Amino acid sequence: MNELITPIIILILLLLSAAMLTWVERRVLGLWQERYGPNRVGPFGLLQVVADMIKLFTKEDWIPPFADKVIFVLAPMIVMIMMLLGFAIIPFSPELQIADFDNAVLFFLAISSLSVYSVMLAGFSSNSKYALFGALRATAQMISYEVFMGLSLMGVVMLADSFSLSEIVEAQREQWFFIPQFLALLIFLIAGIAETHRAPFDLPEAEHEIVAGFHTEYSSMKFGMFFIGEYLGVLLISMMIVTLFFGGWLGPILPPLVWFLLKTMLLVLFFILLRAAIPRPRYDQLMSLGWKYMLPLALVNLLLTGALLLFNQ
């Protein structure tokens, strides 16, 4: 019974926190840009999320007549399903992990590579030029950054000698992996931003050139699903970084779950700070950054880690 209820509670909490993140992001962005942000609805604007939800749910759910209907409806579902599936492998605390299996790191990579389809199919099925451009950009960006996202994780896997996330956390008892794997952390962070197409790498939805990119034709809750999916992606990437590089739930005095959530919060705030601080690069700059700097760097990191491991044996 417990096995059934825990995942459902986690799912609901995740969806709620992803929705709350939209408010957090706007408030914090406001703070950094010396303005108020949404502060009208409820205390501190806390009910802004509810207002947004009501707005999204009651808007007309319009499917364009020129769209490929089945795929059009399917695309936003894929992103939600993939992102929520991803949380199944996260060890929130020693006791709280939905699925602990051997190939969890590979599972994460599979999830992130399958979530490309949502963006791609959204762009294709919309049958509109801006959506198509957005989808083309998103696809090229995501499959390029996936390559060294996987490569950067291999250093961690080599140090922990396991693909299982709980064992990776256990392996960090003496030293968190962000010290020996600093390069990998940097690469994974950048790839993570590109994978979730967040600012500054939000070229697939760059509003000043291609309207809203792949979700131009989406309205109402279908757009809402892309929107929440993006925040779920930010949460997932933050949690993965915490698990892989910052010792997961490890930490003194406080209970493990609190440590995990604290670290995740800090990383999420860092993601938001990046959005506030860094301008968007040009598209070709983004691609050449990926292939010309990140990929060789990931390979060098892999080589160095392997060499050091062999040397220390």
Added chain:
Amino acid sequence: MINLLFYLAATVALMAAILTVTRHNAVHALLYLIVTMLAISLIFFLFGAPFAAALQIIVYAGAIMVLFVFVTMMLHQGELSTRQEAQLYRPSQSLGAIVLSLILLLEVVYLLSVPERWLSSQQMTPISAKQIGITLYSSYILLVEIAALLLLTALIGAFHIARRHQEGAS
């Protein structure tokens, strides 16, 4: 239980494969092909090869098929290309493929009818990533090197083509 799951996954894989061949819309066909890949990955998983299952999704469904859909998406012209495809495809053209598949089917039926050890379903132990790595870099090292050489050649070739194109444009 494992049998039931296997038959379910196999049925999905077969249905999706058939739909892949018969769709006129190229993107729809590719989507069904992706479903086939996912079903096959599940079969790998059921037969104790979780590493192969993960790679099947990451490499085939997540990378190669993405590129396929990517290219088709750019070349696809909506209704027009669907109609063209419908004209090009006649059931009689699939004769060759049907004959070849029938041979494979006969083979499978023969294998299933012979109670030999290669099809026994018991004693399936999951293969770990470590075992695969050790095997790849000991007994199959030559194959790994040949594959690496092939990929490097392809990389250089792609680079060469792209570079010449750029010079011609400027």
